[in-house]
Amino acid sequence: MSIRIGILGYGNLGRGVECAIKQNNDISLAAVFTRRDPSEVEILTEGVKVYSVNDIEAHKNEIDVMILCGGSATDLPEQTPEYVKYFNVIDSFDTHAKIPEHFMAVDAEAKANGHVGIISVGWDPGMFSLNRLYANAILTDGNDYTFWGRGVSQGHSDAVRRIDGVKDARQYTVPVEKALESVRNGENPELSTREKHMRECYVVAEEGADLKRIENEIKTMPNYFADYDTTVHFISEDELLANHAGIPHGGSVIRTGRTGWNGEHKHVIEYSLKLDSNPEFTSSVLIAYARAAYQMNKEGQTGCKTVFDVAPAYLCSQSGEELRKNLL
C-alpha cells in the first residue's frame, strides 16, 4: 500500500510535487485541491481528481499527507495551522524571520489534532539549513557563508516587471566568484552584500519606453538592487522565451573552521546545489519529508517539526538494514 498524497495549490510547486510522486513507487497522488474552479485545472496524472479547496475536509480519510503548495506571504500562515487539523501536512514556508511564530501556530493545532506538520521544507530553508546545522555541530569554532545562484529570483523578477515600461523581465542572482574562492580557501573574509552577489536583469521593454530611465529605476531600487552591482540587458520577447524560460537555481553553504589544541588546523565543509528547476527540486524534497511525516505519525508522533527534527532514515523507503548496507 502506498502513501496517499494530496496537493493543495497547483502552480509550479504543485506540478513539481506531482512529477516527484511519479518517481517514487511507494507514494501515490490521491487528489489535487485548488482555489480555482476545479473544472479549469488540468493535471498530468491520469485518473486523479481535482477538487475545490472548500471540499478538502471531506477527503480527510483518503489522504495520508497533504502537501501545501501555497506562498509564504499570505497562504501558508493561514493554511498550515488550518489543514494540520485534518491531515499530516508539509509546507515550504520560507519567510525566515517568521518561522518561530509559524512553528508555534502549527505545533498547537498539530498536537491538538494528533497530526505531524513539517514546515519550511525545501532547499533554503531545508537542505541548506540542515547543512548549516551539521557543519556548526562539527566545527564549533568557525564561520558560515551562504551563496545563492546562479539562479532566477522570482521576487526580483516581479519587482522589475512592476516598473513602468517593462513588459517582462527575468532576474538572476549571481555569486561573486572572487568571494566564493576566498571563502573556499579558508580566508574567512568579511563580505558586504555587494561583495557576495551580483544581479543580472534581462528586460523586455514596451515599444518606445525610455530605456535609460528603466535601467536607472532598477539599479536604484531600494532593498532589491541598490546594494548590489546590477547589470541590465534589454532583449526581445523572443529571446526571453528562448533563453530565459527556465527556473534554474542553486548555491552553496560553506562553513570554515579550526580544530586542534591551539586551532592549528583548518577545515572547509561545502554543500552545493546546481538545479535546472527550482520548483521541481523543492518538490522532490517535499515528497521525501512527506514520507517521513507519514512514518513519524504512524509511530505516534505529533506536533510541528522542521528538517532538524527528522532522523534521516525516515526520508527513505528502504529499511534501516538496507540503508546501512547500501548507503552507510
Added chain:
Amino acid sequence: MSIRIGILGYGNLGRGVECAIKQNNDISLAAVFTRRDPSEVEILTEGVKVYSVNDIEAHKNEIDVMILCGGSATDLPEQTPEYVKYFNVIDSFDTHAKIPEHFMAVDAEAKANGHVGIISVGWDPGMFSLNRLYANAILTDGNDYTFWGRGVSQGHSDAVRRIDGVKDARQYTVPVEKALESVRNGENPELSTREKHMRECYVVAEEGADLKRIENEIKTMPNYFADYDTTVHFISEDELLANHAGIPHGGSVIRTGRTGWNGEHKHVIEYSLKLDSNPEFTSSVLIAYARAAYQMNKEGQTGCKTVFDVAPAYLCSQSGEELRKNLL
C-alpha cells in the same frame, strides 16, 4: 552540568577527541583509558587522569559517553559490544562490508543494558553516508559518485612502508580532475577505478636500496596500487618531515539526477570536505554524536544507532527554538 566524556585509546583519534572537547562548553573530559601503562601516557588536559582499560568498569558512573578510538580491524568489533554494556558509546567503525554484523552485535548488548551505541561515526562512513542518503531520498532517479582526496591514506602508506628497502613513506589519494568535472557537469560518466583516482607516493628509501625495484613493487601491488595510475617520488627523510608530516584528507559526495514529468531537468548535489587534519575532523564529528547519544539515552532510547537514526537537532547544544531562529 556538562556531558562527561571518556576516551578509550589515546592515539591520533583520541587526542583529536580531547581537542574537540576543549571547543565545546557543554562537554568535559572525565578520563582517558589506555591499554598501555597509564603512567606512560601524557595527555593535554590538565587535571584529568589516565587509567588502565582494565579498570574501565569501575568508572561507569563517572562517564556519560565513552568514545572508542580504536581501529576497525580488530579493536572495535570487540570493544564496542563489550563497553556498551557499561556506557553509552560512540565508535568510528569503518569497515563498510562488516557494518551490518557490527550493528547487530552492538544493538543486542545496548538494548540488554539500556544504553545507546552510535557506530560508524566520522566522515566516511558518517557525513558522506548522510549526504548519500539525503541526496538519494531527494533525487530518486540518479547516480552516486564518491571521490576521496587529495589526502593521506594510512593503509596505503603502511603498505609502501612494508616493502623491503623503504624507510618511510606517505601515500596521497588524488581524485582525477577530469572525472570530477564530468560528474559535476551532470554527464553521468561510468568510471573505472583508474579513471576516478590516482595515487601519489613519497618514499624515503634505505641507503643503497634498489629504487627501480621499490617503484616496481609499489606500482604492481595488487588491490593497493595495481589498478591505479601511481607516481612514486623518492625524497629525503628531511623533506618527508618538512612537507608531508600532516594528515590532510577530504573528498566529495556527488549525486546527479533528473526530475520532471519526462525527466527533463538535471540537478547536481555535491557535499565536499577539505580537511587539514583527518583525525581531528573525525573527532569533531564524534563529539557531536556523543552529545546526541547522551540526549537520546536520557529520553529513554536504547540500542545501536547510526548517523541515519539521529535527528540533526540532537547534535547541537542549542534548544530547538534557538536552532530554528538561527540556522533554519
